[in-house]
Amino acid sequence: MDLRSQVPEGALEKKWDRHRFEMKLVNPANKRKFTVIVVGSGLAGAGAAASMGELGYNVKSFCYQDSPRRAHSIAAQGGINAAKNYRNDGDSVYRLFYDTVKGGDFRSREANVYRLAQVSGNIIDQCVAIGVPFAREYGGLLDNRSFGGAQVSRTFYARGQTGQQLLLGAYQALERQVATGKVEMFTRHEMQELIVVDGHARGIVTRDLVTGEVQSHLADAVCLATGGYGNVFYLATYAKGCNATAIWRAYKKGAVFGNPCFTQIHPTCIPVTGDYQSKLTLMSESLRNDGRIWVPKKPGDARPPGDIPEAERDYYLERMYPSFGNLAPRDIASRAAKRVCDEGRGVGPGGRGVYLDFADAIARLGRKTIEEKYGNLFEMYNRITDEDPYTVPMRIYPATHYTMGGLWVDYNLMSNLPGLHVLGEANFSDHGANRLGASALMQGLADGYFIIPYTIGNYLASNKHAPVSADDPAVKAAEKAVADRTAKLLSIQGTQSPTHFHRELGKVMWEYCGMARTEAGLKKALSIIPELRATFWKDIRVVGSGESLNQSLELAGRVADFLELGELMCLDALERRESCGGHFREEFQTPDGEALRDDKDFCHVAAWEYAGEGKKPIRNIEPLNFENVHLSVRSYK
Amino acid sequence: MKVTLKAWRQKDARTPGRFVTYEATDISSEMSFLEMLDVVNEGLIAKGEEPIAFDADCREGICGQCGVVIDGSPHGPRTRTTSCQLHMRSFKDGASLTLEPFRATAFPVVKDLIVDRSAFDRIIASGGFISAAIGGAQDANTVPVPKENSDLAMDAAACIGCGACVAACPNASAMLFTAAKVSQLALLPQGHPERSERVRKMVTQMDIEGFGSCTNHGECEAVCPKGISLGNIARLNREFLRASLSWGRRRPGSGGGGPG
Numbered sequence: 001m002d003l004r005s006q007v008p009e010g011a012l013e014k015k016w017d018r019h020r021f022e023m024k025l026v027n028p029a030n031k032r033k034f035t036v037i038v039v040g041s042g043l044a045g046a047g048a049a050a051s052m053g054e055l056g057y058n059v060k061s062f063c064y065q066d067s068p069r070r071a072h073s074i075a076a077q078g079g080i081n082a083a084k085n086y087r088n089d090g091d092s093v094y095r096l097f098y099d100t101v102k103g104g105d106f107r108s109r110e111a112n113v114y115r116l117a118q119v120s121g122n123i124i125d126q127c128v129a130i131g132v133p134f135a136r137e138y139g140g141l142l143d144n145r146s147f148g149g150a151q152v153s154r155t156f157y158a159r160g161q162t163g164q165q166l167l168l169g170a171y172q173a174l175e176r177q178v179a180t181g182k183v184e185m186f187t188r189h190e191m192q193e194l195i196v197v198d199g200h201a202r203g204i205v206t207r208d209l210v211t212g213e214v215q216s217h218l219a220d221a222v223c224l225a226t227g228g229y230g231n232v233f234y235l236a237t238y239a240k241g242c243n244a245t246a247i248w249r250a251y252k253k254g255a256v257f258g259n260p261c262f263t264q265i266h267p268t269c270i271p272v273t274g275d276y277q278s279k280l281t282l283m284s285e286s287l288r289n290d291g292r293i294w295v296p297k298k299p300g301d302a303r304p305p306g307d308i309p310e311a312e313r314d315y316y317l318e319r320m321y322p323s324f325g326n327l328a329p330r331d332i333a334s335r336a337a338k339r340v341c342d343e344g345r346g347v348g349p350g351g352r353g354v355y356l357d358f359a360d361a362i363a364r365l366g367r368k369t370i371e372e373k374y375g376n377l378f379e380m381y382n383r384i385t386d387e388d389p390y391t392v393p394m395r396i397y398p399a400t401h402y403t404m405g406g407l408w409v410d411y412n413l414m415s416n417l418p419g420l421h422v423l424g425e426a427n428f429s430d431h432g433a434n435r436l437g438a439s440a441l442m443q444g445l446a447d448g449y450f451i452i453p454y455t456i457g458n459y460l461a462s463n464k465h466a467p468v469s470a471d472d473p474a475v476k477a478a479e480k481a482v483a484d485r486t487a488k489l490l491s492i493q494g495t496q497s498p499t500h501f502h503r504e505l506g507k508v509m510w511e512y513c514g515m516a517r518t519e520a521g522l523k524k525a526l527s528i529i530p531e532l533r534a535t536f537w538k539d540i541r542v543v544g545s546g547e548s549l550n551q552s553l554e555l556a557g558r559v560a561d562f563l564e565l566g567e568l569m570c571l572d573a574l575e576r577r578e579s580c581g582g583h584f585r586e587e588f589q590t591p592d593g594e595a596l597r598d599d600k601d602f603c604h605v606a607a608w609e610y611a612g613e614g615k616k617p618i619r620n621i622e623p624l625n626f627e628n629v630h631l632s633v634r635s636y637k
Numbered sequence: 638m639k640v641t642l643k644a645w646r647q648k649d650a651r652t653p654g655r656f657v658t659y660e661a662t663d664i665s666s667e668m669s670f671l672e673m674l675d676v677v678n679e680g681l682i683a684k685g686e687e688p689i690a691f692d693a694d695c696r697e698g699i700c701g702q703c704g705v706v707i708d709g710s711p712h713g714p715r716t717r718t719t720s721c722q723l724h725m726r727s728f729k730d731g732a733s734l735t736l737e738p739f740r741a742t743a744f745p746v747v748k749d750l751i752v753d754r755s756a757f758d759r760i761i762a763s764g765g766f767i768s769a770a771i772g773g774a775q776d777a778n779t780v781p782v783p784k785e786n787s788d789l790a791m792d793a794a795a796c797i798g799c800g801a802c803v804a805a806c807p808n809a810s811a812m813l814f815t816a817a818k819v820s821q822l823a824l825l826p827q828g829h830p831e832r833s834e835r836v837r838k839m840v841t842q843m844d845i846e847g848f849g850s851c852t853n854h855g856e857c858e859a860v861c862p863k864g865i866s867l868g869n870i871a872r873l874n875r876e877f878l879r880a881s882l883s884w885g886r887r888r889p890g891s892g893g894g895g896p897g
Binding site for chain 2: 047050051054065066067068069070071072074075084086121122124125126127128129130131133134135136137138139140141142158159161163164165168171172173175176178179185187210239240241273274276277278279281282379380383384386449450453497499500541543544548549551552
C-alpha cells in the first residue's frame with residue numbers, strides 16, 4: 001500500500017501556512033449542504049463538532065456517555081503545553097517541536113509535530129476567550145509549571161483539573177452549536193460499524209444504548225475522535241467505558257492501524273491493591289515538580305519510610321538522570337521504577353511501588369503552598385488509599401495511560417480511507433513512541449479546533465458525492481453486521497462474564513506486551529490470545545436482551561474487539577525489533593539499560609492493514625525523514 | 638465484610654420499579670462502593686440474572702456520570718465524595734444499605750439506578766457559554782484577571798454536573814448547578830458581554846425543565862462532591878436581579894421583569 005503523508009513542500013516553518021492557502025475552500029453558503037459525522041466528544045471531538053458547526057456545516061455528534069461532558073479528556077489533571085514563552089525562559093515554537101520529536105524518540109512525523117507546536121499558542125488564547133479559568137499569578141497573568149521532558153515552564157493548568165476545564169470549555173462551545181441547530185447531539189449512542197460506499201467513508205451505524213435500536217447515519221465525511229485503546233490492558237487509568245470499537249470497525253473496513261504497540265505507561269499511578277480492582281488512578285506528573293521519587297537502597301527493607309535515614313535512600317531518578325531528575329520523561333521514569341522493583345527494592349504490599357515524597361517540598365514551601373498546588377490530588381490519593389500524603393510519602397507505580405498508536409492519518413488527519421478522518425488520541429500521529437506530559441490536551445484541541453476545520457473543507461470541496469440512499473447495499477450490510485453481532489453475543493449463553501475475559505486478556509497484555517517485551521513473551525501472547533478469543537466466542541454469557549439498556553452486552557462487544565486488537569499489538573511489538581520510547585524490547589538495550597533504537601531498519605511507521613478473518617494482517621511502511629532534528633540518542637542524563 | 642443491599646430495580650421509564658434485596662458477601666473494605674456493586678453484578682450474571690444497572694465512567698470522581706443515593710444521601714455518607722470514590726471502609730460490616738437513583742421530575746429513570754440528566758445539557762445550551770467563535774481570540778495575556786476572581790471562578794467551575802444537588806434538594810432545584818456556571822462566567826471579564834442574557838436564559842431553561850425553586854435548604858451544598866458553595870447561588874440571584882433591572886434598558890421593547 002502506498003501511504004502518502006501529503007506533507008506539503010517547502011521549509012518546515014512555512015508548510016502549514018502554505019497548505020492553508022493551497023487547500024480548497026467551501027464557500028459559506030455551500031457549507032450547509034454538507035453533513036459531517038463526529039464520533040466522540042472529548043477535546044478533539046467536541047472541539048471539531050463545535051468548530052465545524054460554527055463554520056456552518058451540519059454536524060452529527062455521537063458519544064456513548066449520558067452527556068458529551070463526560071468524555072475522558074475530563075480526567076486529565078496536570079496541564080496543557082504551549083510555546084508562549086511567557087516565562088522568558090527560552091521557549092519557542094521550535095523548542096516545543098524539538099522537545100516533542102525527541103520525547104517521541106524519533107518516531108513521529110516532523111511536519112505534524114511542528115504544526116502542533118505552531119498552533120499551541122492559539123489554543124491557550126481560545127480557551128481563555130471562552131472562559132477556561134487557568135491558574136493565574138497575583139498580577140493577573142497566566143501561570144505556568146514544568147512537565148517531564150522539558151527544561152522550560154510551558155505548561156498551563158487549572159489546578160489539578162486542567163482536562164476538566166478544557167473539556168467543559170469545548171463542551172459549552174458544542175452545546176452552543178446544539179442550541180443553534182448546527183450540531184445534532186446523540187448521547188448514549190455507540191458507533192458499531194463504518195459505512196463505506198465506493199471506497200469513501202459515508203456514514204456510521206450506531207446502537208442506541210437505551211433502546212437497542214440500530215440506526216444508520218449518512219454524511220459526506222466521518223471524523224473519529226474516540227480516544228485511545230489502553231483499556232485493552234483491563235487495568236488502566238482510562239474511564240471504564242473507553243473502548244476501541246469505533247477505530248477497530250474502521251480498521252476492519254480498510255483503514256490502516258499505525259504503530260499499535262506504542263502504548264504509554266505512566267510512572268505515577270496508585271498501585272494495584274486487589275483482584276477486584278476495576279481501574280487504576282493516575283497521580284499527575286505535575287507532582288514530580290515538587291515530589292522526590294525514591295526507594296530504599298537495601299532490597300527487602302520493610303521499615304516505614306519515615307524510619308529510613310536519608311543515607312539509606314536511593315533517589316534513583318536524580319541519580320541516573322541528573323539534568324532532568326524527577327522530571328525525566330514518562331517511559332524512562334516508568335522503566336526505572338520497574339527496574340528498582342525488580343531488584344527487590346519496591347515498597348508497599350507486593351513490593352510493586354516506589355515513594356513519591358513531598359517532605360522536602362513541604363519543608364521548603366510550607367504545607368499551604370503544596371495544598372494550593374496539588375490539594376485535589378492529595379485528597380484523591382487519600383480517598384483511595386486512606387493514607388495522608390502530607391505526612392507519609394505517596395506510593396506509586398506505573399500503569400497504562402495513553403496510546404500513541406492509532407489509526408494512520410496523513411497531514412490532513414485523513415486515514416487511507418477517503419473521507420474518514422481521525423482526531424486526537426484515536427490517531428497515531430504526533431507523539432511518536434512516547435508522549436510528553438501535557439501534550440495530549442494540546443493535540444486533542446489542535447486537531448479539533450485548528451486543523452480539521454481547514455482540512456475537512458479541502459476534502460469536501462474536492463470530493464463531491466451523490467447522496468447515499470438508506471437502502472444502499474453497503475448501508476444494509478453494515479446494519480445487518482451490527483444486528484448479527486448483537487444476536488450472536490446474546491445467543492451463546494456460556495458460563496463466563498465479559499469482565500472475566502477482559503481481565504484475562506489484560507493479564508496477558510500486561511505480562512507480555514507491557515513495560516518490557518521479549519520475543520519469547522510476545523510469541524507466547526500470540527498463542528494465548530487467539531485461544532482466549534475462541535473461548536470467548538464459545539463461553540461468553542450475556543444476560544438480558546438487545547432491545548434495552550444492557551451494560552453486559554455493551555462490555556461484551558468492546559471486549560470482543562480488544563481480543564482482536566491485543567493480538568495486533570503483540571504482532572506489531574514482535575516485528576518492531578528495536579526499542580524506542582515506550583516500546584522496550586529487552587533484547588535491544590544499551591549497556592546501561594536504555595532503549596536502543598535501530599534507525600536503519602525501523603525509522604518508519606508500521607501501518608497494519610486488515611487482510612480478512614483468520615489471515616495475518618499486512619505490515620505497510622511509511623518512512624520517516626528527519627530533516628530538521630537530527631536522529632540522535634535520546635539522553636536525559 | 639458483608640453488606641445487605643436493598644436496590645431499586647426498574648426495567649425502564651414506563652415500568653414501575655421496586656426494591657430487591659441482595660446479599661453482598663466477600664467484600665473487601667479496600668473496594669470502592671462501585672467495585673462492590675461490580676462483584677454483586679458478577680454474582681448475578683453467574684446466576685443468569687440481569688445485573689443492577691448503574692452509571693459510572695471515569696471512576697476517579699471527575700466525569701460526574703456516577704450517582705447513587707445511598708441510605709437517602711446522594712453519593713453516600715462521606716462528604717465531598719462521588720459514589721465511585723466512596724470506599725467500603727466507610728461502612729460497617731453487616732450494614733444494610735438502600736440504593737436508589739437520583740430522583741427528580743426532571744431526571745426520569747432510564748433503568749435501575751440510571752437517570753436521564755440531559756436537562757443539564759439543555760441548561761448549558763441555553764446560555765452557559767461565552768460566544769467566542771474558534772479562531773479569532775486575542776493573546777491570552779491581553780486581559781489580566783485578578784487572581785482572586787480567577788480562583789473563585791475555578792471554585793465554581795469545579796462542578797462535575799452529577800446532579801447530586803438536585804437529588805438532595807426537597808424541591809429538586811437545579812440552582813446550585815446553574816449558579817456554578819453563571820458564577821464562573823460572571824467572574825471572568827470574558828464572560829461580561831453576555832452576563833445578563835446568560836443568567837436570564839439559564840434560569841428560564843431551568844424552569845422549563847421542571848426543576849423546583851430554591852428555598853435555601855442548603856442540602857445541595859452539603860452533598861456536593863466538589864464542595865460547590867451556596868455563595869454561588871447568592872451570586873446567581875444578584876446576577877439575575879442585575880439582569881432584570883438592566884434588561885429594559887439594554888433591549889428596548891423586549892419588556893422588563895423575568896421568569897421565576
